[in-house]
Amino acid sequence: MILYIFLIFSLLSSSSYAAVNDFCVADLSGPDGPAGYSCKKPATVSVNDFVYSGLASPGKISSLIKAAVTPAFVDQFPGLNSLGISMARLDLAVGGVVPMHTHPGASEVLLVVQGSICAGFISSANSVYFKTLKKGDIMVFPQGLLHFQINAGGTPALAFVSFSSARPGLQILDFALFANDLPSQIVEMTTFLDDAQVKKLKGVLGGTN
Amino acid sequence: MILYIFLIFSLLSSSSYAAVNDFCVADLSGPDGPAGYSCKKPATVSVNDFVYSGLASPGKISSLIKAAVTPAFVDQFPGLNSLGISMARLDLAVGGVVPMHTHPGASEVLLVVQGSICAGFISSANSVYFKTLKKGDIMVFPQGLLHFQINAGGTPALAFVSFSSARPGLQILDFALFANDLPSQIVEMTTFLDDAQVKKLKGVLGGTN
Amino acid sequence: MILYIFLIFSLLSSSSYAAVNDFCVADLSGPDGPAGYSCKKPATVSVNDFVYSGLASPGKISSLIKAAVTPAFVDQFPGLNSLGISMARLDLAVGGVVPMHTHPGASEVLLVVQGSICAGFISSANSVYFKTLKKGDIMVFPQGLLHFQINAGGTPALAFVSFSSARPGLQILDFALFANDLPSQIVEMTTFLDDAQVKKLKGVLGGTN
Amino acid sequence: MILYIFLIFSLLSSSSYAAVNDFCVADLSGPDGPAGYSCKKPATVSVNDFVYSGLASPGKISSLIKAAVTPAFVDQFPGLNSLGISMARLDLAVGGVVPMHTHPGASEVLLVVQGSICAGFISSANSVYFKTLKKGDIMVFPQGLLHFQINAGGTPALAFVSFSSARPGLQILDFALFANDLPSQIVEMTTFLDDAQVKKLKGVLGGTN
Amino acid sequence: MILYIFLIFSLLSSSSYAAVNDFCVADLSGPDGPAGYSCKKPATVSVNDFVYSGLASPGKISSLIKAAVTPAFVDQFPGLNSLGISMARLDLAVGGVVPMHTHPGASEVLLVVQGSICAGFISSANSVYFKTLKKGDIMVFPQGLLHFQINAGGTPALAFVSFSSARPGLQILDFALFANDLPSQIVEMTTFLDDAQVKKLKGVLGGTN
């Protein structure tokens, strides 16, 4: 009887043979497409493709800004490819700040693991939503909106953020405005910032023109 | 005048020339990506890419379980690639059973073509929905939920199932638990099944550890 | 010990209590939205919401065209709401035809259950893909393209079609052109059909203007 | 014979009766949901729901910034509901500027209809892509990225923009930073702007704190 | 202090280094997939990938039909790849017509830039929605439905259309029926057109069989 069962399941099994499409671990060397990277051959996939240890240690914290952002996006963690989720680690020393930024392609949930963080975002209607979060609190930042995080306490803070995309993107406002060759005149015309202010921050951040 | 019309349409035609993107027949030898296989060159596509005869004959029915599942997923029927639909044929001899299983990525509609089938599924809230279906009845199984089909009559049953994905996946519960090298101890801890039960079914289904 | 297990599962159960969102059976009396109808309260849902018997009997076949199309879309079968799949039954007497039509929002797979059917579609590049199908054959029609089915044999044919949407839509070419009040002059200017031809078919199909 | 045809089509017609789901004109007074507004009853829909004349006239151009943005989003043009597309009109007098902004939920294509416009965007990698566009040029701005438009000529410019969403959203950088009650201290910490600069622009734009 | 800021931003910058996935400019020579073309390497992308000038000049207008359609789909304008939007230019001389057609994969918004256009579409319920549009009017055509445009004035008309897909497709009714090798008998059986009418238009449009 055992043999019979075995036969029947072998049969069923053959129908599931091709169904190794539960996941599509990124082949980072293959072609990249609109929906994500090409898939590694299933035969070469192991559990290590689905586990990532790069968030276990703090990022290198700057002594001034006292913040480090360590991503676990599909480029760092290929097992996330096309699964619609990713993470990052946020270390905020005392006085630390994650400056104003957006994720063009994802919503975000922040989880405070240690310390206290003042976090907020601004809506299209220019309403401001911000609050000081304690350990264990979570906060959601809807897709594409400007948001920020600031260490609100007297001790280091640690947070982990999750995104609704394997590639959320990250556009840091000051970098977008001041860390490239966008001419100062254009920055000034489109932001109403003073010329001195623009040139000062371009100097700090390495922007030209 | 005919000539004039011809010219005008030629013009319009040129604008549609590149629009051979109504479909994307799978190039099974090309890179596989999150949204499906790469597309065959349109010039090499023929009607045979859109027709499949593999469901015309019954699958090989086991004498014990008396069931056969014959898939027409994208791997068997490349014309389905990315069109969000696929099918399978289900042959159930007297006493036949399609064991408890899920499709991780698709909802399913079952159509009884011959005989009588008892079919059901269980929701996240642990509610059970099952019924004995007659010839011509259809039943829908929402995505990702455990479900089953049993021949409920004294004659062979035949059904065709349709899925809301070209690659619905198929996870058969007993195979997932007992037909691989997942250690018995882990199976027991996570299912509360007795050791003897686990080892018995591992023996039947070829599982190790 | 049984009691202890019971307690732990009760705990887990509470976390799944709200998760009755595996499905959203249409409340046809509630507001209709872009993604489908509002959901019936889970407590009022039964297995009968997931089973439909309306395809078990042939539709009323016309003595001339000898065809009947019987839909099982969300409006007939509310359990399909938002699950991305639906079906229809196609009865084709000898000489029967399902005229040229499109489904604006879904791909279709046709399964021949009885008889022989000549089926085909035309791509955006104006290529024609058609074939005579036998019992058990399946054919896929990509979304939005003109297609047709004709009884190709000397006996009645029966087919079931599945769609990649709970509401595939159905635009029958002759109805769109000749069964409404679109002025004949506009029909003629936009199709290059002769005035006599347009008026003849408007007469047959009840169109005005 | 005409009668026979009529009968057969009536039959087919009944199957399409419920399929008035090609569109979902917004019922702005009904519940708003994640996929858009509830649908108006099909019987109350007319061609005027699908036509909008609000972009025919220039918006009121400010004498200083010399720009006006006139939207045709779902809230102005209910026929767009859930169709994944919308438009806006952009009037730029000499010296006119559309300041740095994002659309959190849509990509945009700009079409220059009159005059010359310098337009650009900044990527997540802080690369700048900008160019002076002439009449008839189109430019695409990928979803969620900071971008701007400046009249680059000595004459008024007119452009129409299309979005890949019926509700693209619009977050204007200066409004988000300076036109609400986000405390100056937070603005400064998260943007590295000087206190004087922040307070100056808050004064101009009506921000408090 | 400037140095310190620079260090901190360098750190943040490294986390965004891989995030050049705001866009996926089509590599037209690479594999084409269900979600669009493969992406060009970001390092090779320039602003010219995001700008297209092919709509600046009128298409070649036929002296009889007096219409020209000039597309800016992903195949002409690779920067649109996967962004869910595209455009086309429509030139209609006096008496010009864009014949009855569908876009299988996209909704469309038409903007009248010059002249007057009578435009309309037909729903699945066979309702007709058409109107004469003036300069500046916009009209939306829901996905997959038959629609048309006719110059309604005594002067040339110019319109630009936007689509909710980078590859909207274009199926022109007369081409689908009369400009290929679909046998006349099948055309007649599935459209109820007379044999003489079918053969006349096949002759005009180059169809065979």
Next chain:
Amino acid sequence: MILYIFLIFSLLSSSSYAAVNDFCVADLSGPDGPAGYSCKKPATVSVNDFVYSGLASPGKISSLIKAAVTPAFVDQFPGLNSLGISMARLDLAVGGVVPMHTHPGASEVLLVVQGSICAGFISSANSVYFKTLKKGDIMVFPQGLLHFQINAGGTPALAFVSFSSARPGLQILDFALFANDLPSQIVEMTTFLDDAQVKKLKGVLGGTN
């Protein structure tokens, strides 16, 4: 000049007035639809809709299974509605286990915050992927597949999981099989478990029939 700027921005502001559609906080009392709950009126939304403190404290841990799962899905945290993300807290005492389960509608990432956890999943091809994770490790579980977590150390473990949906669903295998009124005979036929085993677990978990 300040006045002039103010005027121009007021103008722009009016165009963004309706754009409060960056988010759709769930109105749990309103109609529930396929894409999520209806939206609260923007005027009634505050920062507290975007912050949730329910994961700050451990769930009530059972003394036997020593596990607690505390969800922060849309039903607990309405701000998540339609944003494609949610979370849960996992407390595992020594010997604690989260039994075999699936999430029908979401992929999951697990983050170990304290202790050591053995976690794994089984693919459609019946391959097993499991590993013992340390503090700071993350692991991804693709959508719809059976998976589990076991405390692998001698100290309590704490983990937070994120999901790619605001309503991931949760189907616990033992509950689905043994905690409802699905007849024992059906359970046995579809799982090959022995009658005694099924009845034993039905007894423990409160199942009938």
